[in-house]
Amino acid sequence: MSKPINLRAARKARARDAKRAQGDENAAKFGQTKAEKARNKSEQAAQVARLDSHKRDDR
Template sequence: MSEIVNLRTARKRKAREAADKDAAANRAAFGQTKAEKLKRKTEADKAARELDGKKRD
């Protein structure tokens, strides 16, 4: 036979794992220094400028 599972604890475990995943994403987004944010923004701007420069009319 299979193991008996308490549905309440399984639901809580699932919610906890989802919250941990969201927290990890927030740490990646908001845990950067101002210099890191500026560097990422300038790299994105440079890539956009280079892409626009290579477009054909």
């Protein structure tokens, strides 16, 4: 027979793990320095400009 588990403790541990995962996701998403944000913004603008320059002009 296996050892009984405390369901309350298991539920709290699962909630704690979920909060930690959400925090790690937020840190990756919003935890950027000002220089990284500026670089990402300029790279994105360059990609948009590149896509726009390849559009066909069908009038």
